[in-house]
Amino acid sequence: MLRMMRTIKVEFFLFCRDFIKKDRDESFMSKLKSKQFFMELEVLYSQISGDKIQIIKNVLTNTYKDILKVYIDEEIELIDEAYTLQRRQYNAEILLNYLIRNKKRGIGLWVVSKDIYSSGMNFVFGLAQPFKGAILSIYRLLNKRLIEKEVVHEVGHVLGLPHCSNNCVMQYSNSLWEAEIKPSYLCEECKKKINLIYSY
Ligand SMILES: [Zn+2]
Ligand SMILES: [Zn+2]
Numbered sequence: 472m473l474r475m476m477r478t479i480k481v482e483f484f485l486f487c488r489d490f491i492k493k494d495r496d497e498s499f500m501s502k503l504k505s506k507q508f509f510m511e512l513e514v515l516y517s518q519i520s521g522d523k524i525q526i527i528k529n530v531l532t533n534t535y536k537d538i539l540k541v542y543i544d545e546e547i548e549l550i551d552e553a554y555t556l557q558r559r560q561y562n563a564e565i566l567l568n569y570l571i572r573n574k575k576r577g578i579g580l581w582v583v584s585k586d587i588y589s590s591g592m593n594f595v596f597g598l599a600q601p602f603k604g605a606i607l608s609i610y611r612l613l614n615k616r617l618i619e620k621e622v623v624h625e626v627g628h629v630l631g632l633p634h635c636s637n638n639c640v641m642q643y644s645n646s647l648w649e650a651e652i653k654p655s656y657l658c659e660e661c662k663k664k665i666n667l668i669y670s671y
Contacts, residue, residue, distance in 0.1 A: 509538060509539070509540050510538055510539050510540070510577050510578055510630065510669075511540050511542060511576040511577045511578070512531065512539050512540065512541050512542065512576065512577070512578050512579070512580055512626065512629075513542050513544050513574050513575060513576035513577075513578070513579045513580070514527065514528070514541060514542065514543050514544055514579075514580045514581075514582065515544045515545070515546075515547050515570065515574075515579065515580070515581045515582070516543075516544075516546055516547075516581070516582045516583070517546065517547055517548060517549045517581070517582070517583045517584060517585075518546075518549075518583070518584040518585075519546075519582050519583070519584055519609065523582075523609065523618060524543060524582075526615055526618055526619065527582060527618065527619075527622050528541050528543055530619040530622060530623055530655075531622060531623065531626055534623050534656070534657065535626065535630065535665075537669070538630065538665065538669040539626070539630070542576060544575075547581075549561060549566070549583060549585060550565070550566070550569055552565060553565035553566045553569070555588075558588060559586070560585070560586045560587060560588045560594065561583065561585050561586070561587045561588075561608075562587070562588065562589075563587040563588060563589045563595055563597070563598035563606050563608075564589055564590070564598065566581060566583070566587065566598075566606045567581075567598050567599075567600060567604060567605070567606045570604045570606065571600065571603045571604050574604060578602065578603060578604055578629050578630075579603070579604035579605075580604060580605050580606075580607065580622070580625070580626060580629070581604070581605075581606050581607070582607045582608075582609060582622070583606065583607070583608050583609075583610075584608070584609060584610060585608065585610055586608060586610040586611070587606060587608040587610070594608075594610075594611065595608070596608060596611065596612065596621050596624075596625075596644065596650065597621060597624070597625040598625075599625050599628035599629050600629070601628060601629060601630075601631050602629065602630075602631065603629065604629060605625040605626060605628060605629045606625075607621060607622055607625050609621075611647060612650075616655060617647075617650055617651065619655050620640055620650060620653065620654075620655045621644075621650060623640050623655065623656075623657070624640050624641060624644075627640065627641050627657065627661070627665075630665060630668070630669075631664070631665070631668045632657075632661055632664060632665065635658060635660065635661050637658040637660055637661075638653070638654055638658060639653070639654065639656070639657060639658035639660075639661055640653060640654055640655055640656055640657055640661075641657065641658070641661050
C-alpha cells in the first residue's frame with residue numbers, strides 16, 4: 472500500500488491554472504497505516520450563498536462517496552494579508568497556507584467569492600496541496616456545472632490525483648473554455664488511482 476502511494480506521481484505544474492505542491496504528509500501516512508480510509512474534509516467559505524454550499528457538498532459527497540466525509544464549517548472572513556492592492560486579487564498561496572495552519576480536520580477546502588492568483592499567473596481557479604487542502608475561487612465560475620467541475624477537480628488533487636489527459640474532470644484547464652468543455656466526472660483511470668490510494 473505504501474509503495475503504491477509513493478509511485479503515484481504528484482506533479483508540480485508551474486504554468487497551470489491551478490498549482491499542486493509536492494508534499495509528503497506523515498500524519499496522512501500514519502492514518503493509512505492505521506487503516507482509516509475515510510478522509511474528513513472541512514469546508515470553510517467566504518461570501519458564498521447557502522445554495523452554492525449545498526451544490527458543493529452534494530457533488531463532493533456523490534463523487535467521492537466511498538472515501539470522503541464532508542463537513543461544512545462556519546463562514547470566515549478573507550484575511551487582509553492575502554489581498555494585493557495593485558492586482559485587486561487575493562494571493563491563493565497565502566490563503567492556502569492559512570487554511571492548512573487552521574483546519575481542524577484531516578483535509579480542508581476554502582471556497583471564496585473573490586478572484587485569486589498565484590505567482591506568475593493572471594488568475595487561478597484554485598490551488599491545491601495534496602493531502603492537506605485547497606482553495607477554490609468561484610469568481611469566474613458563473614454556473615453550477617463549472618462550480619461542480621472545479622470543486623471536484625481541486626478536491627481530487629487534495630485526495631492525491633494529478634492532472635489527467637483522458638476525458639476527465641482532472642484534465643488541466645487553462646481557461647474558462649477548457650473548464651467548460653471537460654466532463655464533470657472522473658475517468659476510470661482516476662477512479663482506479665483513488666481506489667488504490669484509499670483501499671488495501
Ligand atoms: Zn488541476
Ligand atoms: Zn482521469
